[in-house]
Amino acid sequence: METSTVTTVAAEAVAVAPKGRRPRRARRYTPQSRFAPAWLLTPAGIIVIALILVPIGFLIYTSFTNYDQRSLFTGEVSGVGFHQYTSTLGSSQFWSSTLLTLWFTAALVGGSLVVGVGVSELMMLLGKRMRYVVTLVLIFAWAMPTVAATQVWNWLFEPGFGVVNWLLTQLHIFGNLTNEAWNNNKWLALFNIWLLVVWQAVPFIAFTTYAARSQVDTAMIEAARIDGASELRIYVSIILNSLRPTILLVALLSVIWDFNLFNQVWLISQGGPNNSTATLGIWTYLSAFTSFQIGTGAAISVLTTIMLLVLSGFYIRRLLRAGEDL
Amino acid sequence: MSIASAAAVKSAEQTGAAVRPWLRRGRRRPRFGRNLTAIVFIVIWIFPVYWMVDTAFKPQSEQDTTTPQFIPTHATLQNFTAAFHQSGFLQNLRNSLLVVLVAVAFAMIISLFASAALARWRFRGRSTMMVVVLVVQMLPPTALLIPQFLIFNKVGLTGTYTGLILAYVALVLPLSIWILRGFFVMIPVEVEEAAIMDGASTWRLLRSILFPLVAPGVVATSIFAFVSAWNDYIYAYTFMKSSSHYTLPIWLVSFSSPFGGTNYGGQMAASVLFTIPVVVFFVIIQRNRVTGLSAGAVKG
Numbered sequence: 001m002e003t004s005t006v007t008t009v010a011a012e013a014v015a016v017a018p019k020g021r022r023p024r025r026a027r028r029y030t031p032q033s034r035f036a037p038a039w040l041l042t043p044a045g046i047i048v049i050a051l052i053l054v055p056i057g058f059l060i061y062t063s064f065t066n067y068d069q070r071s072l073f074t075g076e077v078s079g080v081g082f083h084q085y086t087s088t089l090g091s092s093q094f095w096s097s098t099l100l101t102l103w104f105t106a107a108l109v110g111g112s113l114v115v116g117v118g119v120s121e122l123m124m125l126l127g128k129r130m131r132y133v134v135t136l137v138l139i140f141a142w143a144m145p146t147v148a149a150t151q152v153w154n155w156l157f158e159p160g161f162g163v164v165n166w167l168l169t170q171l172h173i174f175g176n177l178t179n180e181a182w183n184n185n186k187w188l189a190l191f192n193i194w195l196l197v198v199w200q201a202v203p204f205i206a207f208t209t210y211a212a213r214s215q216v217d218t219a220m221i222e223a224a225r226i227d228g229a230s231e232l233r234i235y236v237s238i239i240l241n242s243l244r245p246t247i248l249l250v251a252l253l254s255v256i257w258d259f260n261l262f263n264q265v266w267l268i269s270q271g272g273p274n275n276s277t278a279t280l281g282i283w284t285y286l287s288a289f290t291s292f293q294i295g296t297g298a299a300i301s302v303l304t305t306i307m308l309l310v311l312s313g314f315y316i317r318r319l320l321r322a323g324e325d326l
Numbered sequence: 327m328s329i330a331s332a333a334a335v336k337s338a339e340q341t342g343a344a345v346r347p348w349l350r351r352g353r354r355r356p357r358f359g360r361n362l363t364a365i366v367f368i369v370i371w372i373f374p375v376y377w378m379v380d381t382a383f384k385p386q387s388e389q390d391t392t393t394p395q396f397i398p399t400h401a402t403l404q405n406f407t408a409a410f411h412q413s414g415f416l417q418n419l420r421n422s423l424l425v426v427l428v429a430v431a432f433a434m435i436i437s438l439f440a441s442a443a444l445a446r447w448r449f450r451g452r453s454t455m456m457v458v459v460l461v462v463q464m465l466p467p468t469a470l471l472i473p474q475f476l477i478f479n480k481v482g483l484t485g486t487y488t489g490l491i492l493a494y495v496a497l498v499l500p501l502s503i504w505i506l507r508g509f510f511v512m513i514p515v516e517v518e519e520a521a522i523m524d525g526a527s528t529w530r531l532l533r534s535i536l537f538p539l540v541a542p543g544v545v546a547t548s549i550f551a552f553v554s555a556w557n558d559y560i561y562a563y564t565f566m567k568s569s570s571h572y573t574l575p576i577w578l579v580s581f582s583s584p585f586g587g588t589n590y591g592g593q594m595a596a597s598v599l600f601t602i603p604v605v606v607f608f609v610i611i612q613r614n615r616v617t618g619l620s621a622g623a624v625k626g
Contacts, residue, residue, distance in 0.1 A: 036528045037443040044440030051496035052462050055473035072479055119367060125360045134364055137372045143608040145557040147575040148597035152378045155590045163377060163394045260466045263559050267579060284468040289564060301468045308466060316461060
């Protein structure tokens with residue numbers, strides 16, 4: 001769910017940003033329009049406060065209590081101070097989940113960026129018809145709902161009749177893998193999830209980069225070619241350089257998106273085997289809704305949020321600075 | 327290669343040809359390598375989609391084969407009818423449509439007002455609101471899921487459609503405000519000034535000028551909102567207690583044959599049905615968004 005949220009916002013940001021178009025806003029033309037923003041914003045304000053800001057406050061409050069399964073029925077909770085935080089920070093699962101989340105995010109962002117930018121460059125080189133087919137294929141991979149995609153993935157990698165195992169067996173390199181259960185092995189399960197997420201992420205990155213790539217001044221490339229620059233040099237110094245703002249934005253959004261990855265992991269490995277693929281999101285959910293230590297889950301969630309805000313702090317700072325011009 | 331191109335430039339200059347030689351060289355160069363790369367990419371990327379559709383049309387006997395059957399020899403619709411007749415499908419489809427459509431309609435009305443204010447007026451706290459709208463979308467899924475569950479549990483909204491609708495409104499509202507605002511910003515300020523010169527009241531301005539102009543934007547935004555809520559799994563999975571209240575994604579995941587083990591034919595057929603509306607919407611967006619944006623500018 002977060003996937004599409006973040007990506008579409010990014011698409012919007014990318015579509016609007018380069019034009020730098022800031023038409024003058026209407027100001028107070030009539031006396032009654034002065035109060036217009038207030039009543040226009042009231043319904044949205046109520047919803048945002050009641051369903052987003054108050055819950056976040058409640059999450060922070062819960063992280064300082066011993067909220068558990070019993071509290072769900074009785075409503076009884078007692079404050080435990082920083083206990084949930086100290087016990088979370090003292091648990092080895094928290095640290096292994098943090099480490100996993102960080103490097104897995106890096107692997108996902110790196111993989112989807114390399115393939116996505118590569119495909120955008122490929123689209124530039126292709127003829128019209130071939131490019132159309134690639135676009136169509138990308139739209140299909142993009143539109144496929146995550147839940148459907150995970151079910152397809154489970155079927156592709158199914159031990160016994162899964163087509164991927166059959167294909168790998170035919171290669172005669174790894175031996176007979178027909179009954180290989182990918183989700184029983186930490187690394188294979190992670191690789192499986194990695195493939196799915198990269199498959200889903202490439203269309204957005206490719207489309208966004210392609211839009212920026214087609215804006216790159218060809219005169220500059222031609223000039224460099226006359227001056228005898230190698231194709232590699234042209235690509236790195238001119239093309240990648242002009243694409244830098246776009247790639248940076250896409251990378252930041254991918255970091256947010258992949259750091260918050262949930263459904264794909266949950267529906268493929270459920271964090272197993274033995275919590276070895278439990279990213280922070282999965283571990284939070286398991287703590288809060290499987291072992292019903294809701295206070296602990298809330299504390300992990302708060303810590304995860306802080307981590308994410310630190311990771312994307314650069315982006316938020318820029319947003320705050322640009323806030324006046326938004 | 328660079329020497330060759332330099333030589334080509336020289337010869338072109340000598341013959342006085344106006345054609346850019348490096349372009350001609352590019353045309354002459356075989357496209358074989360890039361086309362081959364493109365075909366490899368296309369095959370890998372479309373394969374999961376193909377395999378889903380392929381499996382959906384294969385009878386059970388052609389699904390579970392030691393050598394996969396890449397083209398169904400006895401294409402059948404039995405997987406689709408099996409999915410339809412599986413208990414809960416129609417009920418959960420109805421739930422999904424009800425919850426998602428109500429949430430999207432509700433979010434659209436609210437965000438239409440809010441984004442008009444954020445795009446067309448300047449007032450104190452506006453930029454703070456914009457940043458809040460953006461930052462709440464970055465939160466980890468559990469940061470809202472856990473407290474919403476606790477609060478809804480307290481007031482008796484867990485397990486109800488109302489609770490899920492409210493959760494989806496909160497899920498799609500920031501996104502909708504942000505996207506719709508972009509459409510409002512595109513409307514030239516002169517249109518607005520003209521209306522005010524003619525004596526239009528604020529409400530009149532909104533109702534007769536601004537809202538009609540962003541209509542294409544509302545279509546595009548509601549599609550984005552629909553897809554986000556339609557794809558949700560974890561809210562429905564956490565909030566809904568009885569299977570009669572489940573939404574389609576949960577039904578899809580729990581789909582299995584009555585004989586135990588997953589009936590992948592039926593599940594893939596159901597996945598196809600679940601995917602189709604989203605693909606249709608993506609195609610609509612691709613067109614509507616572009617025309618919507620430019621039409622808004624031209625009309626001004």
